[in-house]
Amino acid sequence: MSATGIGAAVRRKEDHRFITGTGNYTSDITRPGEVRAYFVRSPHAHATIKKVDVKAAEKMPGVVAVLTGADLAGDKIGGLICGWAIFSKDGSPMKAGAHPAIAADKVRCVGDAVAVVLAETLAQARDAAEKVKVDYGTLPSVVDPAKAQAKGAPQVHDVAPNNTIYEWHLGDKAATDAAFASAKHVTKLDIVNNRLVPNAMEPRAAIAEYDQGNDSLTLWNTSQNPHVARLVISAFIGMAPEHKLRVIAPDVGGGFGSKIFIYPEEVVALWASRRVKRPVKWVSDRSEAFLTDAHGRDHVTHAEMAFDASGKITGLRAKTIANLGAYMSTFSSSVPTYLYATLLSGQYAIPSIYCEVDAVYTNTAPVDAYRGAGRPEATFVVERLVEVGAREQGIDPAELRRRNFVKSFPHQTPVIMAYDAGDYNASLTKAMEMADYKNFGKRKADSEKKGKLRGIGFSTYIEACGIAPSQAVGSLGAGVGLWESAEVRVNPTGSVEILTGSHSHGQGHETTFAQLVSERLGVPIETVSVVHGDTDKVQFGMGTYGSRSGAVGMSAIVKALDKVEAKAKKVAGYMMEASADDIEFKNGSFTVKGTDKKVGWGDVTLNAYIAHKFTGGQLEPGLKEGAFYDPTNFTFPAGCHIAEVEIDPDTGKTEIANWVAVDDFGVIINPMIVEGQVHGGIAQGIGQALLEGASYNSDGQLVTGSFMDYTMPRADDLPNFKVGTTVTKCPSNPLGIKGCGEAGAIAAPAALINAITNAVGHEKVPMPASPSAVWKAAQGGMKRAAE
Amino acid sequence: MALEMTGEYELPQKREVVWKALNDPAILEKCIPGCETLEKLSDTEFQATVKLKIGPVSARFKGKVKLEDIDAPNGYKIVGEGEGGVAGFAKGQASVALAAEGAGCKLTYKAEAATGGKIAQLGQRLISGSAKKTADQFFANFVEALADYK
Numbered sequence: 001m002s003a004t005g006i007g008a009a010v011r012r013k014e015d016h017r018f019i020t021g022t023g024n025y026t027s028d029i030t031r032p033g034e035v036r037a038y039f040v041r042s043p044h045a046h047a048t049i050k051k052v053d054v055k056a057a058e059k060m061p062g063v064v065a066v067l068t069g070a071d072l073a074g075d076k077i078g079g080l081i082c083g084w085a086i087f088s089k090d091g092s093p094m095k096a097g098a099h100p101a102i103a104a105d106k107v108r109c110v111g112d113a114v115a116v117v118l119a120e121t122l123a124q125a126r127d128a129a130e131k132v133k134v135d136y137g138t139l140p141s142v143v144d145p146a147k148a149q150a151k152g153a154p155q156v157h158d159v160a161p162n163n164t165i166y167e168w169h170l171g172d173k174a175a176t177d178a179a180f181a182s183a184k185h186v187t188k189l190d191i192v193n194n195r196l197v198p199n200a201m202e203p204r205a206a207i208a209e210y211d212q213g214n215d216s217l218t219l220w221n222t223s224q225n226p227h228v229a230r231l232v233i234s235a236f237i238g239m240a241p242e243h244k245l246r247v248i249a250p251d252v253g254g255g256f257g258s259k260i261f262i263y264p265e266e267v268v269a270l271w272a273s274r275r276v277k278r279p280v281k282w283v284s285d286r287s288e289a290f291l292t293d294a295h296g297r298d299h300v301t302h303a304e305m306a307f308d309a310s311g312k313i314t315g316l317r318a319k320t321i322a323n324l325g326a327y328m329s330t331f332s333s334s335v336p337t338y339l340y341a342t343l344l345s346g347q348y349a350i351p352s353i354y355c356e357v358d359a360v361y362t363n364t365a366p367v368d369a370y371r372g373a374g375r376p377e378a379t380f381v382v383e384r385l386v387e388v389g390a391r392e393q394g395i396d397p398a399e400l401r402r403r404n405f406v407k408s409f410p411h412q413t414p415v416i417m418a419y420d421a422g423d424y425n426a427s428l429t430k431a432m433e434m435a436d437y438k439n440f441g442k443r444k445a446d447s448e449k450k451g452k453l454r455g456i457g458f459s460t461y462i463e464a465c466g467i468a469p470s471q472a473v474g475s476l477g478a479g480v481g482l483w484e485s486a487e488v489r490v491n492p493t494g495s496v497e498i499l500t501g502s503h504s505h506g507q508g509h510e511t512t513f514a515q516l517v518s519e520r521l522g523v524p525i526e527t528v529s530v531v532h533g534d535t536d537k538v539q540f541g542m543g544t545y546g547s548r549s550g551a552v553g554m555s556a557i558v559k560a561l562d563k564v565e566a567k568a569k570k571v572a573g574y575m576m577e578a579s580a581d582d583i584e585f586k587n588g589s590f591t592v593k594g595t596d597k598k599v600g601w602g603d604v605t606l607n608a609y610i611a612h613k614f615t616g617g618q619l620e621p622g623l624k625e626g627a628f629y630d631p632t633n634f635t636f637p638a639g640c641h642i643a644e645v646e647i648d649p650d651t652g653k654t655e656i657a658n659w660v661a662v663d664d665f666g667v668i669i670n671p672m673i674v675e676g677q678v679h680g681g682i683a684q685g686i687g688q689a690l691l692e693g694a695s696y697n698s699d700g701q702l703v704t705g706s707f708m709d710y711t712m713p714r715a716d717d718l719p720n721f722k723v724g725t726t727v728t729k730c731p732s733n734p735l736g737i738k739g740c741g742e743a744g745a746i747a748a749p750a751a752l753i754n755a756i757t758n759a760v761g762h763e764k765v766p767m768p769a770s771p772s773a774v775w776k777a778a779q780g781g782m783k784r785a786a787e
Numbered sequence: 788m789a790l791e792m793t794g795e796y797e798l799p800q801k802r803e804v805v806w807k808a809l810n811d812p813a814i815l816e817k818c819i820p821g822c823e824t825l826e827k828l829s830d831t832e833f834q835a836t837v838k839l840k841i842g843p844v845s846a847r848f849k850g851k852v853k854l855e856d857i858d859a860p861n862g863y864k865i866v867g868e869g870e871g872g873v874a875g876f877a878k879g880q881a882s883v884a885l886a887a888e889g890a891g892c893k894l895t896y897k898a899e900a901a902t903g904g905k906i907a908q909l910g911q912r913l914i915s916g917s918a919k920k921t922a923d924q925f926f927a928n929f930v931e932a933l934a935d936y937k
Contacts, residue, residue, distance in 0.1 A: 043875035043904025110904065130872040287908060699901055705908030 005519030006735075009672035013525065014510045023251040026205035026220050031279035034207065035064050037269060038125035039282075040115040040132045041291065042107035045141035045363040045700020046154060049105055049134060052115055057131040062124030065276050066132060067268075068115045069104030077101065077271050078237040080262060082328035083479035086166045086337050086359070094166040097157025097361065099327040101237075101264035101271075107136070108156055108326035109363050110702055111291030116268050118276055141363035141700035145323035146300045148360035156326060156361035165324060165359040166333070170341040170415055176354035179315030183306035187389040193377045194767045195298035195323070195694040196687075197710055198370050200505075202253025203284035204293065208269035210277060216244040217274065221266050223249040223533075224259045224503050225543020228480065230535050232262045232330070239270050249533040252505035256684070257369035258293045259505065260545050261330035265292075290705045295694055296370020298323040299336060299377050305385040311395050313404050315352045316344055318381055322359045322367075329368035333359065338416075338476050339374030339464075345413035346382035347424040347462050347638055348404040353414045363700040369545065371684055371745040372463070379461040383750035387458060388763055397458050397754075398432060405460075416476075417464055419636050422664060426726045428460055431640040431662040434722050440644070443657075453647040453778060454657070457754025458640065461747040465739035466551030466635035466732070483630035484548070485541050486556035488517075488564050490623040492609040494602035495527040501541015502553030503533050507741065508673045509549060515669055516554055516735075520561045522588025523601060539626070547739030550669065551635045555733045559627035567623055572604050574614040633732040637743050639663035641682070643751040647759045652775025654690060654756060656719045661747065663723075666730040666738035674740045678723050681744020687713040688745070689752040693768045711768075790915055792898045796926050800933045802885050802892040806860035808929070808936050809883065815852075818928035820921050823847070831857065837869060839877065841902070841910035841917045846874030861885055875904020881922075898922060 004010050017023045054066040080099040087093055102113045115132050119125035140154045147153060148163040156163055180186060206221040217240050223229050226247040234242040252259060265282050273280040284292070299320050306315040322336030341355035372379075386404075390397040405424040412418045432438075440456050447454035467473075470481030487499040498513050514528035531537050544553070565585055572590035573580040582593045588601040607613050611621035644658040661678055668674050691711040695704045704710040729736035749767060757763050760777045769777075798805050808814045812833060816825035821838040828834055831854040838847045850869030857863045862884035870876050879900035886893045900918045902910070910917070 040873070041904075043907075045903075110908075126873070287905060290908065697907075699903065699907075701903050701907035701911075703907065703911040705911070708909070709912055 002519060004525040005515055006667070006669050008515060008670065010511055010515055010525065010670055012508045012511045012673065013514065014508065025202055025251045025253060026207060026222050027283045029207055029220055029250070031207060031209050031281070034279035034281045035118045035120060035276065036122040036125050037272065037280050037282040038117045038122065038129050039113045039265065040117065040129045040134065042103070042110060042112040042114055042136070044107060044136050044138050045110050045143070046139040047107050047136035048139065049103060049107060049114060050137055051135040053133040054115060056133065057117060057128040060124065060128035060131055062120035063128045064118040064120065064278070065272070066115060066117050066128065067102070067272060067275070069100055069102040072100060072102050072271065073104055075271065077239065077267065080264060080267065080327070081232060081236045081330070082333050083232065083330055084334040085477040085479070086168055086333040087477070088166045089169050094333055095160040096165070096328050097159050101267040109365055110700060111288070111365065112326070113264055113268070116272060118272055118280060143362050143364050143696040143698065143700050145298060145321045145360050145362060148362050149358065154363070156363060160361055163361040165328065165361060167356070167358050168337050169354070169356045171354035172352055172414060173354045175352040176315045176317050179352045180304065180306045180317065183314060184309040185307040185389070185393055187305045187385055187392055189303050189384055189388060189763065191301040191303060191381060191384065192766060193297045193299040193301065193380055194688060194692070195367070196296040196370055196692050197290055197694050198256045198258035198293050198296060199289070199712060200254035200256055200258060203286060203289045204259065204263065204265065205283040206266040206269045207279060207281045208266070208273040209279040210273040212277060216240065216246070217270050218246045218248065219266060219270055220248045220250060222252050222259050223247065224252070224255045224505055224545055225541070226503065226533055227501060227535055227541045228543055229262050229266070233267060233270065237267055239267065247535045249503055252503070255505045256371040257296065257373055257545055260543065261294055261368055263292070287706060290710070291365060291702060294329045294366045294368035295325065296367065297377060297688070298367050301381055303381045303385055305389050307389055307393065311393060311400050311403050313348055313350050316350055316382070316385070317353070318344065318355045320355070320357045322357055323362050323364065324359050325362060325364045325366035327366045329366040332366060332368040334478070335369050335374045336377070340378050342416045343375050343378035343462065343464060344382060344415055345417070346379070346386070347401070347406060347460050349406045349411065350414065355415070364696055371681065372742040373546070375463040375742065376685070376746045376749060379459065379746050380750045383459045383461065384753065387754040398428060398437070401428060401458065401460050418633065420633055420731050421728045422636060422638050423726060423728050424460060424638060427638065427640045427662040427664055430724055430726055431642050431660045434662065434724055435642040435644065435658060435660040437642070447646050451649070453649055453759040454645070455647070455755040455757070455759025456642065456644045457751045457756070457758055458642055459747045459751035459754065460640045461743070461750070462636055462638040463742060463746050464634040465547035465637055465742065466631050467546030467548045468634055469632060470630050480542065481630065482542055482548070483628050484552040484556040485539060485626065485628045486553070486560045487539065487624065487626040488557065488560040490564060490605050490608070492606050494523065494605040496521065496523060497529050497531055498557060499531045499538045500553055500557065501538055501543065502549040503544045505544065507544060507549060508670065512550070512669045512673060513554065513557060516557060517561065521601060547637065547741040550737040551730065551733050551739050552629060552631050554735055554737065555631065556627050556629035558734045559629050560625045563625035563627065564623060567625065568604050568608065570619055571608045572599055574619065575599050575604065575607055631733060635666065635730045635732060635738040637663065637665050637738040637740060639743065639747065641747040641751040643755040645752070645755045645759055647756065647774060647778055649778040652771035652773070652778060654769060654774055656686070658722070659719050660722045661724070661744065662726060663740065663743050664726045664728055664738070665740040665743070666727065667736035668725065669737070675723050677740045678744050679721055681742060682721055682748045683713050683718055684745040685748020686718060686752060689749040689767050689769060691717065691768050691770070790900045790918055792900070792919055792922055794896050794922060794926065796894045796930065797888070798892045798894055798930060798933060800891060800936065802887045803860050804936060805885055805892050805894065805933065808933055809863070814932050814936070817932055818925050820924040820928070835867070835869070841906055842913035844874050844906045844910050846871035846906065848877055871906065873905060875902060875906040877902045877906065894926070
């Protein structure tokens with residue numbers, strides 16, 4: 001391993017600009033002559049729009065235009081789409097309601113845009129927005145997914161009767177029912193997976209600029225996948241032909257999934273820019289972000305697990321109602337289906353699984369992928385069932401897991417996934433050692449002496465990452481392929497530019513991708529730059545989410561590097577008058593096998609461009625290669641998290657006394673970055689389990705709409721994490737990488753709730769397990785113990 | 788509605804006088820906290836501008852106030868709804884009942900209030916306190932105004 005190659009804890013190259021305020025975020029960009037956009041948003045959760053009167057607003061100082069949903073429809077701008085087709089049990093396609101970028105007839109959630117004001121300054125636009133008069137006819141609203149399908153519930157979209165988008169299922173119902181019929185023990189749980197607001201540090205933003213001379217549009221936006229944004233905005237929304245639309249996602253300050261999607265505001269900015277023939281800039285404020293960023297989770301589930309007499313799991317069945325909000329966001333349909341039910345086998349050999357999922361509309365913000373996307377919900381179901389099943393049967397939870405682990409690979413689950421490699425016992429054993437599991441009883445007794453309750457909980461999670469084989473996801477309804485592209489441009493002086501279709505918004509690609517090149521070409525990482533996020537520079541790419549940039553994005557770079565090396569060997573062959581087959585390349589030097597002839601990397605790259613050692617008939621000049629890589633399987637990161645808590649039964653305060661995470665991410669490029677990803681993921685998972693919860697009141701008002709009422713995890717809520725790894729190489733990509741971006745958020749909630757329920761002695765603890773909820777649970781537990 | 792309140796006040800005036808005051812726009816304008824204008828549109832309908840501050844959100848609400856279920860001099864229902872521009876909206880209603888008691892009169896009310904938009908998003912934690920305070924302030928003002936009312 002070189003000091004900057006694969007496996008080295010290289011400091012992140014990009015951090016210098018981030019921490020010195022010299023990054024280039026969308027809102028940092030100012031275009032000459034730009035106008036500012038401010039949206040007039042509905043204060044009602046559900047209402048007809050009787051009239052929008054913009055006359056007074058148009059007369060306000062600095063106002064350039066005030067545009068409405070009627071104007072948008074008049075210009076024939078298409079609505080936003082959901083790009084993953086899901087079919088119901090009866091074979092009928094999902095029922096997607098129209099999603100215009102500005103509502104024209106009806107608003108369906110608080111925050112729905114009804115007009116946009118364009119003015120010389122933001123203050124002028126806000127002032128003018130006050131003068132837009134909207135006459136609403138308010139309608140009753142529905143916010144609770146469990147009530148959305150009830151008879152008489154308010155109807156969000158006419159095309160979806162009973163607010164039901166699809167009634168989907170996966171698995172073998174008959175076999176699963178048979179397993180339950182012959183079970184020795186059945187564990188049953190009702191689970192609410194709480195709704196979360198993503199809250200990336202940088203709110204969304206968009207700048208659109210119309211070029212009259214070329215009749216083309218440029219969009220700078222906070223996107224995790226600018227190419228997909230361009231494709232959708234061009235092909236489906238009909239804004240401009242693909243070659244007349246450039247999308248640039250510069251530095252992006254966190255996404256967590258919420259910036260994958262195509263949002264109304266960027267569509268409106270593009271359209272408005274062409275209408276007023278000036279650049280249009282919109283920057284979300286935090287209040288808008290709470291209302292309009294796609295939220296995460298929001299499942300209501302009943303789940304059951306069947307066991308035989310030896311504690312072997314024989315079946316799992318679940319019925320989930322998934323809230324997709326008022327409109328179907330870009331990938332919303334896939335999250336509670338193919339990213340959820342396909343992971344219900346967990347790390348276990350479960351012979352039969354059956355899962356039903358109803359997706360429903362409500363008068364709330366759209367719900368889509370959020371760090372983990374479906375897999376945290378699946379892990380929570382499986383790991384709660386296993387832990388509770390162990391308690392009910394009087395078996396140690398670690399032992400019950402061991403009895404059921406998948407032990408030979410490849411392993412085909414009953415829910416599509418074929419696990420390729422793993423060693424679940426290894427991560428469990430290592431985590432138990434790091435957590436000093438065997439002395440937990442002593443620590444519990446010590447806590448009891450202080451009047452405190454102590455609990456410990458496991459989460460042996462698995463996720464499907466490296467998203468994803470294109471043909472496989474296509475057969476499941478995806479509207480796109482999920483390969484990745486890369487181009488390696490070697491300059492005459494030997495420096496290297498990597499153009500990637502992945503997009504970094506905090507993941508550290510500029511460092512890890514450079515480490516891969518440094519390892520392969522023997523060049524210092526300072527001479528490698530990574531270019532991403534610009535559709536004019538990178539030919540096409542699928543972006544970053546689903547822990548795919550290492551497993552898929554870097555594999556594409558490997559393929560391109562293979563081609564670069566082959567070409568460079570030919571150049572070196574001409575330089576040393578040897579056959580390319582006899583050239584060996586190692587540590588940045590080319591040698592002729594069996595001789596002392598040697599040329600360096602820089603000599604070869606220069607010769608590739610000056611082309612003095614070969615003729616045009618022999619070899620093309622230059623050194624630049626591209627590749628597309630389509631994975632052969634998902635990757636399956638897995639591991640074991642153990643949480644230990646101490647609860648004050650008088651206040652309900654949960655203190656996390658210890659947290660151990662042992663993950664198998666396959667080959668690790670940069671352990672420091674991986675550890676950072678694990679820390680961040682656990683923080684978000686702890687946030688979900690302990691602190692965060694988006695709440696709408698019965699009128700459909702978001703009552704957790706600011707940081708005053710929506711609790712984000714802070715440093716003092718978190719313990720020092722003990723992080724370890726075990727390694728089984730992923731056989732499905734050339735680097736052996738599995739991916740690490742989501743693991744913490746997937747594993748953590750189940751571990752923490754398992755620990756809290758262990759401490760209070762019963763299972764009725766909701767998420768977030770706020771002090772008041774834990775206090776009630778602790779009081780209930782003590783009452784039960786006294787009886 | 789999202790919020791419910793009740794209250795009870797002993798008033799020093801006779802029921803008929805209190806009833807008259809409750810129907811007097813000048814008194815209402817004086818007593819509604821933050822009321823900047825109150826224009827009578829008909830015997831039972833008024834146009835009002837009220838400036839309200841709830842937590843970090845301060846806004847001028849414009850809307851209508853209607854009197855319903857009038858049962859002189861026993862009570863009525865006062866219904867209001869106001870738009871505060873980008874701050875959102877506030878609506879509410881209060882059933883007011885008057886009962887003769889000795890030389891004075893007892894006023895009881897049962898009120899409901901709801902807010903929407905930014906005011907609900909940011910001020911939620913403070914709404915019940917603000918609403919209760921606004922109601923208390925109204926009746927405190929009303930008692931004061933009644934002192935020399937005839």
